[in-house]
Amino acid sequence: MSEGGKIAVTKGRQPKYTVKDTVFRDMFSDKKYLIQLYQALHPDDKAITKDDLDIVTLQSILMNGIYNDLGFMVRGNQLMILVEAQSTWSANIIVRSLIYLMSTYQDYFTNNKVQLYGSKKADMPKPELYVIYTGEKEHHPDILSLKDEFFPDTDCCIDAKVKIIYLSDSDDIINQYIGFCRVFNEQVALHGRTLTAAKEIIRICRDRNLLTEYLSEREKEVEDIMLTLFDQEKIWNIERDNIRAAALADGISQGISQGAAEKEQNMIVGMLKENVNINTIAKVAQMTVEQVAAIGKKAAVL
Numbered sequence: 001m002s003e004g005g006k007i008a009v010t011k012g013r014q015p016k017y018t019v020k021d022t023v024f025r026d027m028f029s030d031k032k033y034l035i036q037l038y039q040a041l042h043p044d045d046k047a048i049t050k051d052d053l054d055i056v057t058l059q060s061i062l063m064n065g066i067y068n069d070l071g072f073m074v075r076g077n078q079l080m081i082l083v084e085a086q087s088t089w090s091a092n093i094i095v096r097s098l099i100y101l102m103s104t105y106q107d108y109f110t111n112n113k114v115q116l117y118g119s120k121k122a123d124m125p126k127p128e129l130y131v132i133y134t135g136e137k138e139h140h141p142d143i144l145s146l147k148d149e150f151f152p153d154t155d156c157c158i159d160a161k162v163k164i165i166y167l168s169d170s171d172d173i174i175n176q177y178i179g180f181c182r183v184f185n186e187q188v189a190l191h192g193r194t195l196t197a198a199k200e201i202i203r204i205c206r207d208r209n210l211l212t213e214y215l216s217e218r219e220k221e222v223e224d225i226m227l228t229l230f231d232q233e234k235i236w237n238i239e240r241d242n243i244r245a246a247a248l249a250d251g252i253s254q255g256i257s258q259g260a261a262e263k264e265q266n267m268i269v270g271m272l273k274e275n276v277n278i279n280t281i282a283k284v285a286q287m288t289v290e291q292v293a294a295i296g297k298k299a300a301v302l
Helices: 021-027 029-040 092-109 146-150 174-190 194-207 210-216 220-249 255-274 278-285 289-299
Strands: 054-055 070-074 079-084 126-133 141-146 163-165
Touching: 021 070, 021 174, 021 220, 029 054, 029 070, 029 079, 029 092, 029 174, 029 220, 092 126, 092 141, 092 146, 092 163, 092 220, 092 289, 126 174, 126 210, 141 146, 146 174, 174 194, 174 220, 194 210, 220 278, 255 289, 278 289
Parallel strands: 079 126, 126 163
Antiparallel strands: 054 070, 070 079, 141 163
């Protein structure tokens, strides 16, 4: 119990997967599409090849933690690019980007055995931070600065800048993804989170030449991901409310967070029992196939 007799309830962490985020991460994990993203960011670099790109996206499992949408290195350690897709505007974008950057650098230094406490200056890739904003630009800036947003008119010892990318007239893969997100929002608003919405999203995007190749290659898989996430979102909302009610009734401070973790494990087991493809589950849950299999084996469903 907290001061004043009020129950201290820890906020449960939302499941981190959404359809638009899952499509973003899945598509750009394929270097065929990743190189198109790089070319949209650096159109003057005509010599780039797929072999010049290495994905370094932070990995996490199921529950929200330190993870980002996309990170990749260019030509070894020459350039490190971090990209986020965002539908809701917040100045906190820059804070999250800085956290992702430092965590990615930490992985880089560890993997490359860089001695930060030695006298030799460490070699490190130049960072570039981007946010693909799928909403309307309105009055939002093209560059989001940590110093300008949080410490204006002060002598701040640190700054970081994120370039914000909005919808434009270009037909590059970034604008196609933003178009896909807008079609998704429109169809879900019209048809709810249903099979009809999933099919219409794919059909309209094909007609408008939005991610046509990707959606044609993986139509059934993307449709399955949408339906799985639609169903899991409903289940999550019900379970979240039940967990919160139980935590409040019992006065258990960590009830929500602990219960949420258990319920999300149960969601994985439920999908396995329904014979949902294990690769689809892994993408939805942002886990490896081996991690999904381990949960299934523990629950004796695999």
